[in-house]
Amino acid sequence: MLKLYNTLSRKVEDFVPINTPKVGLYTCGPTVYNFVHIGNLRTYIFEDILQRVLEADSYEVNRVINITDIEDKIIKKAEEERVSIEVITKPYEQAFLENLQKLNIKSANVYPRATEHIGKMIKYIEVLIEKGLAYVEKDGSVYFDISKFPEYGKLSQLDKREIKAGARVKADEYSKEDVVDFALWKAVGSDEIGYDSPWGKGRPGWHIECSVMSQEYLGDTFDIHAGAVDLIFPHHENEIAQSEGKTGKKFANFFIEGEHLLVDGQKMAKSLGNFFTLKDIEAKGFDPLAFRYLVLTAHYRDKLNFTWESLQAAQNALNNLREIIRDWPSSVIASPEGVRQSYYQKFMSAVNNDLNIPQALAVMWDMVKSDNPTSAKAKSILEMDKILGLKLDEYLGKKLEIPEEVQKLVNQREQARKSGDFKKSDELRHEIKKLGFEIEDTPQGPKIKIDKQPS
Numbered sequence: 001m002l003k004l005y006n007t008l009s010r011k012v013e014d015f016v017p018i019n020t021p022k023v024g025l026y027t028c029g030p031t032v033y034n035f036v037h038i039g040n041l042r043t044y045i046f047e048d049i050l051q052r053v054l055e056a057d058s059y060e061v062n063r064v065i066n067i068t069d070i071e072d073k074i075i076k077k078a079e080e081e082r083v084s085i086e087v088i089t090k091p092y093e094q095a096f097l098e099n100l101q102k103l104n105i106k107s108a109n110v111y112p113r114a115t116e117h118i119g120k121m122i123k124y125i126e127v128l129i130e131k132g133l134a135y136v137e138k139d140g141s142v143y144f145d146i147s148k149f150p151e152y153g154k155l156s157q158l159d160k161r162e163i164k165a166g167a168r169v170k171a172d173e174y175s176k177e178d179v180v181d182f183a184l185w186k187a188v189g190s191d192e193i194g195y196d197s198p199w200g201k202g203r204p205g206w207h208i209e210c211s212v213m214s215q216e217y218l219g220d221t222f223d224i225h226a227g228a229v230d231l232i233f234p235h236h237e238n239e240i241a242q243s244e245g246k247t248g249k250k251f252a253n254f255f256i257e258g259e260h261l262l263v264d265g266q267k268m269a270k271s272l273g274n275f276f277t278l279k280d281i282e283a284k285g286f287d288p289l290a291f292r293y294l295v296l297t298a299h300y301r302d303k304l305n306f307t308w309e310s311l312q313a314a315q316n317a318l319n320n321l322r323e324i325i326r327d328w329p330s331s332v333i334a335s336p337e338g339v340r341q342s343y344y345q346k347f348m349s350a351v352n353n354d355l356n357i358p359q360a361l362a363v364m365w366d367m368v369k370s371d372n373p374t375s376a377k378a379k380s381i382l383e384m385d386k387i388l389g390l391k392l393d394e395y396l397g398k399k400l401e402i403p404e405e406v407q408k409l410v411n412q413r414e415q416a417r418k419s420g421d422f423k424k425s426d427e428l429r430h431e432i433k434k435l436g437f438e439i440e441d442t443p444q445g446p447k448i449k450i451d452k453q454p455s
């Protein structure tokens with residue numbers, strides 16, 4: 001039985017889908033005005049793990065990741081550069097999808113774009129006005145009236161904070177302390193980027209996009225809404241108000257939010273110079289999957305501290321695992337009951353316990369180091385990797401092919417070492433490294449490995 005922490009109740013609950021075996025999963029996607037940073041990517045990896053665990057539990061997941069391609073910052077940039085918003089958003093949308101692929105994050109079933117749902121957003125807002133939950137300002141902007149939705153604040157537990165009824169905020173981003181009416185539709189000038197609506201030219205607010213697109217693809221009530229913790233308020237709170245206000249039904253049964261990634265113990269910020277993207281990680285010679293491995297070492301509800309040293313440790317662990325399984329058979333037999341029971345079941349009970357992946361990783365390493373037959377271990381590691389997503393099948397049983405040139409240098413180095421010429425031996429090691437290989441001296445002689453170490 002899968003257990004998940006639900007922000008709505010602040011408790012770990014049994015997960016029971018509305019319509020077994022189908023599971024609707026909505027995960028807030030990127031605003032495509034910039035490259036996503038490694039903190040965002042941590043969230044997408046956690047959501048991918050959630051999807052993989054659901055699938056391992058035999059559920060059929062319908063995953064939606066929206067693309068926010070209209071928003072204040074995008075419009076500002078487009079107006080400054082005098083181009084259409086697509087010119088701004090398309091390259092970042094493409095880069096986002098490439099990032100997901102490099103991190104072996106499964107594709108969503110649908111990636112709806114906000115700009116393709118403007119008509120539906122207008123209709124949705126009309127219903128909210130009819131129901132008395134929203135009001136139109138003189139300038140043609142439309143606001144959600146939080147005083148008309150008594151449950152406002154239930155997700156973020158706002159009851160202790162002061163709700164400023166009647167106060168308004170127009171920006172997409174506002175202070176966590178501002179508990180105020182929020183914009184559903186923002187009026188714009190006739191020469192600005194916008195869409196025609198019954199209230200004049202304008203553009204949708206950020207929150208309405210997610211209510212409309214989640215319900216469009218998953219129904220009025222769906223199983224899981226996920227994102228990062230900073231979305232709990234106001235974004236997810238406002239989505240609940242809009243959606244439950246409109247339908248009178250529960251919006252999502254589970255809200256699951258992943259914790260932040262810190263860099264050297266601090267929040268990532270451009271001003272601190274600690275703002276990294278996947279490109280930065282690759283530029284230093286790391287494998288994107290080493291970042292995935294690093295993310296797996298922390299529970300999704302704990303903060304993860306990113307340092308280059310911790311990424312190096314993750315890369316080393318991944319390299320080590322790959323080296324070990326190269327020597328295992330690639331054609332695998334069913335794992336004997338013993339291996340299944342002692343390791344795979346422990347592994348699954350860890351992942352089903354609110355996605356305890358760090359514990360599952362530890363079980364995987366116990367299994368790898370156990371003295372079970374390698375053919376049984378090979379079968380088990382493939383099963384476990386369906387959840388871990390480290391593409392281990394690309395290494396299992398694939399003995400390293402050493403080019404002749406490399407082998408020659410290795411032999412020369414061994415000669416140099418034996419004759420005590422350590423200077424020459426070091427030079428040769430360096431040359432071998434340049435060709436992408438690394439030598440480890442073992443009591444059995446030199447062992448050649450693929451060098452995935454950043455230089």
Ligand SMILES: [Zn+2]
Nearest residue numbers: 028029210235
């Ligand atoms: Zn959202």
